[in-house]
Amino acid sequence: MKLTINREQLLYGLTTVARAINDKHPIPVLRNVKLEVNERGLSVIGSNNELIIEHVVPFKIDSQVVIRNSQEGVTLVSSRLLTDIVRKLEGRDVTIEVIDSTLVQVDDGRSNFRLNSINPEDYPDVDLEKIGESFVITGGDFANLVDQTAFAASTREVRPTLTAVNLTARDNELVGIATDSFRMAKKVVKLQESAEFKVNVPAKILTEIARLVQDEQEVEIHVTDKKALFYFNATTVSSRLISGEYPSIENIIPDHYDYFLEANADELLRAMDRVSLLTTNERESVVKLTMSEEGGVQLSTRSLQTGSAIESLNTCQFTGERLEISFNSNFVSAAVRACKSQDVIIGFVGEMKPFSVRNVADNTHIQIVTPVRTY
């Protein structure tokens, strides 16, 4: 294997697939990036067994030569090392050449590296064939669905399905749902074509994919019962799925509300940020809203160790009878941020009932948070 390749294009490929590579992976071969020169150009592959990314650098982009003096072949080399080296080289082009089965040379004329390599046959088979139900979506729409839901998935492996985002396609809609059983996020996106499936994609992987596709005009998604595949530009991504029935939790969305709080998102976030300074448990920062039409809206907290705080939320509008409700401010902050809007509306049913956080102008998206018992 041998090629001379534009350094920027190579670096783009290496950093793209590096999202799937873990330098401390228990299976040493997966700490490597797989480079293969074939009829498509240079195929760069990274995998951690759950997530596989392939990026193909073509011989030419428009009429610009990207790869020259190439000979077909394949090699494996440390992803971290090669990416760092290519990032820090100064030449416009880099020549990569397999010297023998244990050595790969990387040279830009000024710097010459000879990196230890291992047998490419040790690398697991990678199958990125287009199969299963498929549809096309813009990268922006898909990234948005992920941004507005994935953070609400659980990070605890006790119930594996809850570490996923549940993606359901029916008719011309794609619905994303995530929950850690204390809160839930749901987002609906319209599709241009019809598809039908119901799968659980690991939230962590989906977040990586969202970063990759967010600026793409078109992402082609294929879904089987084993994996989800994403094709865009010169990149292909494959994610494993999490098996098991996703709980039907959409019924926790209240069908009516007795109290409404309209809030400026920024004012509410800043106030929660300040009072949360007093909480000593980083994962659960319990704060209390005290709301009435006459008395206005106050946010407060109290801790035996540090003290107490009370904030007046002057621009908030409350409708309903007097209500006190306590919640984990981390959850409400994340929900308010996910609305991506200047104003949010929070609907309550009662002191101990789940409440919703929404962007008034967007009925495709809803966040549900469960209150905590007041101190």
Add this chain to the structure above:
Amino acid sequence: MKLTINREQLLYGLTTVARAINDKHPIPVLRNVKLEVNERGLSVIGSNNELIIEHVVPFKIDSQVVIRNSQEGVTLVSSRLLTDIVRKLEGRDVTIEVIDSTLVQVDDGRSNFRLNSINPEDYPDVDLEKIGESFVITGGDFANLVDQTAFAASTREVRPTLTAVNLTARDNELVGIATDSFRMAKKVVKLQESAEFKVNVPAKILTEIARLVQDEQEVEIHVTDKKALFYFNATTVSSRLISGEYPSIENIIPDHYDYFLEANADELLRAMDRVSLLTTNERESVVKLTMSEEGGVQLSTRSLQTGSAIESLNTCQFTGERLEISFNSNFVSAAVRACKSQDVIIGFVGEMKPFSVRNVADNTHIQIVTPVRTY
């Protein structure tokens, strides 16, 4: 104690003294900041027993009122909490009031915090009286002396004196020396007045002080056999000293050189940065320079685990017979950076002899590095 104070000025005082405060300090009272309203204004004090910082916010700056409605008194409150709260408040002014011996109120009209406080009598006595040998220096000159030496001090507590920068004043010169026994840095600064002392100031503390004084026109330094005191603007800093004789290591500076390498600092740093990617020991990255007048200058490294690298240093000029020398590139990189110049000159005596790194245009500063035995 009570006062209403300009929030920016209070924040400046809190962040200044926070450099001396460790939120995990084994002595809980030292996790607090001491606030005292007295005839000078608001005295803000932080200490970790080794380093003490006091900043005084005056009642007025020029004709601008900074503090109003004040009542004398003293309190202790968590430095981390108070600094975070004052940073995140939005009001122009903040009112701080001791409610009772266990509670301090912080209020900006919108937000109201009541922080647990402890008895101010538990705080150790702070004595910042001006005593001992003294001289005046610009903050820039002092910070420069620290920047060019302190990094070479040892971080291992086995030999405590080596964790210090040795400061010696004699006649009209201040000399700073630091060494970890593998390398040494020395810087001489001219003084406007005469002073005489020889003290060891902990390098870590000195680096904090350098950050504080770097933009000051005038720093008044007092030295006793117990502590060094720094007075500038509205801030006073006291550092403990490390007792014990500092080793006389200036004699490792070679009195002649047989080989000279003139290098562009940036080219040399980038090349060392790249080849060091292959080293697997972060603390000791061994690289080799191969130099001859005919063959030019090459930097190389070799590792069983990762591979080998060789760089041509095209703009370097070497004078002398052929020489190969190996060293820890971390040490040489730090030495080259400390020269703060576009070009550096490295003087060698032989393969296993300490060599010097200097800025050609500055004879007040020298770095010495000991080679390592070649692989």
